[in-house]
Amino acid sequence: MNIINFINRFPDEASCIEYIKVQRMQQGIICKKCTGIKHYWLENKLSFQCASCGFRTSIKSGTVMQSSNLSIRTWMTTITFITATKKGFSASELQRQLGMKRYEPVFRMYHKLRKVMGQRDERYSLEDLVEYDEAFMGKSTKAKIRSQSKRGRGI
């Protein structure tokens, strides 16, 4: 996806939240507390609430965006920059392009994304990353249930 397509498709934070929310719901969310898989979306908390126990999973939790205060659109813009740019660029250049005041959060985000994306080939797109990458979005429900049942058999 080039920059223009990105801007058209994701003009604001709300459109980015909606996109990530839908992707995560399609993948399935597992409650950390009770391993329930049915969740309701809480728009004002930007979280999924477990239907069984009420535990909340934030939209960023379990993804590469976890514990970051940067907006989801900032993350998605940076992914688009990385995939749309052939040559590498510095974190300070990224900070300038994003118009961010503080360097440190931009540096940390860039470092995490480079680590996650570095293992993939150059044709990596935003769709690939968001839809398929476990490091970005967290493991899918199916994958988690599989690994849990494997552990279960060992006991």
Ligand SMILES: [Zn+2]
């Ligand atoms: Zn629960």
